[in-house]
Amino acid sequence: MKYIIKTALLSMFFAFQATIFAQEVITVDSTGVAQNKEDLEPVQKDSVITFKRFKAEGVSAVVGDFVILEFDIDKSYLEFEQNGVDISTIDRCQMIGKLMEDKLYVHHAIQDSIVIADAEIQPEVDQLLAYMIEQVGSEEKVVKYYRKKNVIELKEDLFKARKEIRLTERMQEKIVSEITVTPEEVRTFFFSIPEDERPIFGAELEVAQLVMEPLITEKAKQAAINRLKVIRTDIVENGSSFATKAVLYSKDGTRSKGGLIEGVRRDSPMAKEFKDMAFSLLEGEVSEPFETEFGFHILKVDKIRGQQVDVRHIIIFPEIAQKYIDAAKSRLDTIRTSIVDKKILFSDAAKAYSTDFETRNNGGQLVNPQSLDTRFDLTKMDPTLSAQVYNMKKGDVTKIYTDFDRTGKSIFKILTITERYDEHVADYAKDYEKIHELALKEKQLRTIEAWQEEKIKETYIKVNEDYQDCDFTNNWVNKDN
Numbered sequence: 001m002k003y004i005i006k007t008a009l010l011s012m013f014f015a016f017q018a019t020i021f022a023q024e025v026i027t028v029d030s031t032g033v034a035q036n037k038e039d040l041e042p043v044q045k046d047s048v049i050t051f052k053r054f055k056a057e058g059v060s061a062v063v064g065d066f067v068i069l070e071f072d073i074d075k076s077y078l079e080f081e082q083n084g085v086d087i088s089t090i091d092r093c094q095m096i097g098k099l100m101e102d103k104l105y106v107h108h109a110i111q112d113s114i115v116i117a118d119a120e121i122q123p124e125v126d127q128l129l130a131y132m133i134e135q136v137g138s139e140e141k142v143v144k145y146y147r148k149k150n151v152i153e154l155k156e157d158l159f160k161a162r163k164e165i166r167l168t169e170r171m172q173e174k175i176v177s178e179i180t181v182t183p184e185e186v187r188t189f190f191f192s193i194p195e196d197e198r199p200i201f202g203a204e205l206e207v208a209q210l211v212m213e214p215l216i217t218e219k220a221k222q223a224a225i226n227r228l229k230v231i232r233t234d235i236v237e238n239g240s241s242f243a244t245k246a247v248l249y250s251k252d253g254t255r256s257k258g259g260l261i262e263g264v265r266r267d268s269p270m271a272k273e274f275k276d277m278a279f280s281l282l283e284g285e286v287s288e289p290f291e292t293e294f295g296f297h298i299l300k301v302d303k304i305r306g307q308q309v310d311v312r313h314i315i316i317f318p319e320i321a322q323k324y325i326d327a328a329k330s331r332l333d334t335i336r337t338s339i340v341d342k343k344i345l346f347s348d349a350a351k352a353y354s355t356d357f358e359t360r361n362n363g364g365q366l367v368n369p370q371s372l373d374t375r376f377d378l379t380k381m382d383p384t385l386s387a388q389v390y391n392m393k394k395g396d397v398t399k400i401y402t403d404f405d406r407t408g409k410s411i412f413k414i415l416t417i418t419e420r421y422d423e424h425v426a427d428y429a430k431d432y433e434k435i436h437e438l439a440l441k442e443k444q445l446r447t448i449e450a451w452q453e454e455k456i457k458e459t460y461i462k463v464n465e466d467y468q469d470c471d472f473t474n475n476w477v478n479k480d481n
Contacts (some may be wrong), residue, residue: 064107
């Protein structure tokens, strides 16, 4: 069991730790030496595949159509370190093994005609580049840091890397897509684990909330609209800079970039009203004020790029008078007293009074966004939530505390523990769902290992002599022969 869990964790770790840059695809001769003919022409099978000449020196391995360079191994160490991974625990044999495994997936994904649309990848590249610029300070610094000639070359490498990641994921999904476990397999899996090696499940809680938001009056909403109208008039009629106005007045994180949001698509994870407005305007046009669940906006289209638009926006929130803030807190205090005095059940109070419409109909019960069930691992909880409920017992109700919604607006909350599961050794009856999940992962892992073993035998693989003595998990060097 220890081996199974360790192997599964390692597999998941490598599956999600993807390198930022893709290795180029090249042609190799029968000895694994990269071709260097002057007349080698580019060949385009997909945007992932571009033949490019390399010197033979520094080639560590070849897997199918892909080559792995010594530089790629060094780069992987750097990227792992940047992601907070302790690289002292990963030797070069393990790193090249991981890279060969990545390329095996990508090679066979292409062979199996798995297609990833470029439109699916480009937004990820734009988002990643924006994050890198934010971290480093400027586009020029990012290009220099990654030793690229210009941002176009950087974007191309990012695109190839992200596409390889998606191909790997789709290939893995395809391999295990039809894997299921029967109740008998779950039972056999669990009872084959010695009692002293059975997994220990940490403390878990089920939590419900009751939310009270201060009243936003129609007068406050109209004041926000009027304020945006004044800003819009100054931009449209007086020629003021939209970007400057965004820096001065907008209330979200885009203000530092002049309100700029690049690459908005119709399927972007944004408010429908926002997307509808973005695609209804002409280039350079500024919208009238409009409302979304996040606040009130005006929007300008900077550039239309096919199915994407670059926009700038200014968002402001209605101002809430202190008397309405005090009233909301006082009302929630009265409701809490009724719950504590057992005059009303917490779930009934949440259904009747909570202003959070996502949870009120379920009696305030929170759903774990990771597992999509109602249990929260106490050690993995959001710190704000954990701080409120850490020492609570089932049925306890927190004091009123101030939280913030997605717009940064103050709201008041109380929480209760609807169920608490203390740390315990896995129990077949009580923890069947978790055991089922472990059994399924173990079967999926065996399936993937079998797939790798089969594909390694039928794929052209060449490993540099420097790595021939590595103790690989997979049989990359065909030691059986």
